[in-house]
Amino acid sequence: MTAAATVGQGPPYREVSDAYASLAVLKERVDHELVVFARTETALLEAVDPELKPVAEQLRAAIAVGKRLRAAFCYWGWLAAGREDSEDMVRASAAMELVHAAAVVHDDVIDRSGLRHGRPTAHRALIPRGGRGGEEAESTGRALAILLGDLLISWAGQLFSGCGLPGAYLNRARPLWARLARELVAGECLEVLRTGTSGDDPVGADSSLKIIRYKTAKYTVEHPLHIGALLGGAPPALLEVFSAYGVPLGEAFQLRDDLLGVFGAPDVTGKSNLDDIAGARPTVLLALARQRAGAAERSELRALLECPEPGREQLDRFREIAERTGARRRVEELIAVRGDAAAAAVDAGLLGGLLPAHAADALHVLARTALARAL
Numbered sequence: 001m002t003a004a005a006t007v008g009q010g011p012p013y014r015e016v017s018d019a020y021a022s023l024a025v026l027k028e029r030v031d032h033e034l035v036v037f038a039r040t041e042t043a044l045l046e047a048v049d050p051e052l053k054p055v056a057e058q059l060r061a062a063i064a065v066g067k068r069l070r071a072a073f074c075y076w077g078w079l080a081a082g083r084e085d086s087e088d089m090v091r092a093s094a095a096m097e098l099v100h101a102a103a104v105v106h107d108d109v110i111d112r113s114g115l116r117h118g119r120p121t122a123h124r125a126l127i128p129r130g131g132r133g134g135e136e137a138e139s140t141g142r143a144l145a146i147l148l149g150d151l152l153i154s155w156a157g158q159l160f161s162g163c164g165l166p167g168a169y170l171n172r173a174r175p176l177w178a179r180l181a182r183e184l185v186a187g188e189c190l191e192v193l194r195t196g197t198s199g200d201d202p203v204g205a206d207s208s209l210k211i212i213r214y215k216t217a218k219y220t221v222e223h224p225l226h227i228g229a230l231l232g233g234a235p236p237a238l239l240e241v242f243s244a245y246g247v248p249l250g251e252a253f254q255l256r257d258d259l260l261g262v263f264g265a266p267d268v269t270g271k272s273n274l275d276d277i278a279g280a281r282p283t284v285l286l287a288l289a290r291q292r293a294g295a296a297e298r299s300e301l302r303a304l305l306e307c308p309e310p311g312r313e314q315l316d317r318f319r320e321i322a323e324r325t326g327a328r329r330r331v332e333e334l335i336a337v338r339g340d341a342a343a344a345a346v347d348a349g350l351l352g353g354l355l356p357a358h359a360a361d362a363l364h365v366l367a368r369t370a371l372a373r374a375l
Contacts, residue, residue: 019358019365023072026090030071033094034063037159058122058148062101065117070096070224072366073246077228080238080359088164092231095160096224102152103184103219109145110192111279117270122148153181165231173230180223187215196280196305203282205291209251211282216257217250221370238354244345245363248338253370255335258283259328262319277318280305284334288327289318297321335371342367 042056074093108121123145194203225242261276322328349355
């Protein structure tokens with residue numbers, strides 16, 4: 001594949017000869033747009049009152065790190081529709097990362113997570129220093145983080161609408177923004193409603209899959225692809241290819257994340273591997289472990305999930321049950337099946353003349369990148 005790309009603000013252009021290198025250059029371009037945008041916006045925020053400096057710092061931190069997969073999917077939706085490289089489109093794609101940053105901040109508040117990318121989460125970092133501590137200080141941190149996440153969502157719409165693309169192009173994609181927000185919030189609400197369910201009515205694997213489909217899969221892969229494609233004027237048949245690719249890949253991405261959440265090393269994942277257990281989150285891994293466990297193991301699982309402060313002993317025991325019941329192996333199988341389905345969708349789109357070869361190459365590479373995270 002050959003693609004033209006730029007680093008920084010514009011030309012000169014340089015040719016990139018393979019999909020991995022092209023995606024690395026795109027990440028640099030998206031990073032640049034986000035840094036410039038956040039620098040401008042946080043300066044305006046701090047100008048309101050110097051006391052807002054810690055909030056501004058956390059806003060910049062919230063977008064500082066990321067694989068930029070959502071931006072890449074959006075950008076390649078545009079190129080797959082037959083469009084050329086465009087700085088305006090890079091800015092539009094970068095808006096997807098602000099949606100993700102907002103979702104992460106809010107998710108960490110909901111889950112009371114302490115670490116993200118190896119650093120304190122926003123609601124922990126925003127706890128006031130000095131003065132009274134305890135629950136009052138923690139409540140202040142949570143409140144500030146919620147407001148920070150709200151502003152990030154606003155930023156996403158602001159960056160998208162001001163990206164520089166013609167208004168007629170933007171109007172083609174605007175309705176999908178409403179759907180993206182609705183489905184993301186629906187998935188989050190379902191997770192909240194079904195978290196901690198135990199006893200005689202545990203959350204099943206199908207229910208857990210529905211949560212990740214709406215909470216993560218669609219806004220991570222399918223919706224960014226659709227937004228990019230709609231901006232480019234793609235036909236409905238191409239959107240169908242992107243759904244056939246995006247939904248299973250997005251589900252596989254979150255299933256891999258759930259495995260990493262329990263079996264991964266915190267110094268690699270950047271977050272605690274006790275969070276899912278401490279929060280009794282309705283992951284597919286937990287649902288399958290419950291479903292396949294015997295009576296004694298189900299009772300032990302319930303006790304593990306009800307432990308107020310689980311530690312290494314509880315984590316090791318949960319891992320043992322997940323391994324012995326075959327729950328971990330089954331999640332790996334679900335990931336593989338969904339990865340194969342995504343690859344098949346790309347191949348079908350290529351053979352059917354809906355996907356150009358360079359876009360098909362990029363989508364295959366993006367799928368491997370999304371699922372290649374090691375435990």
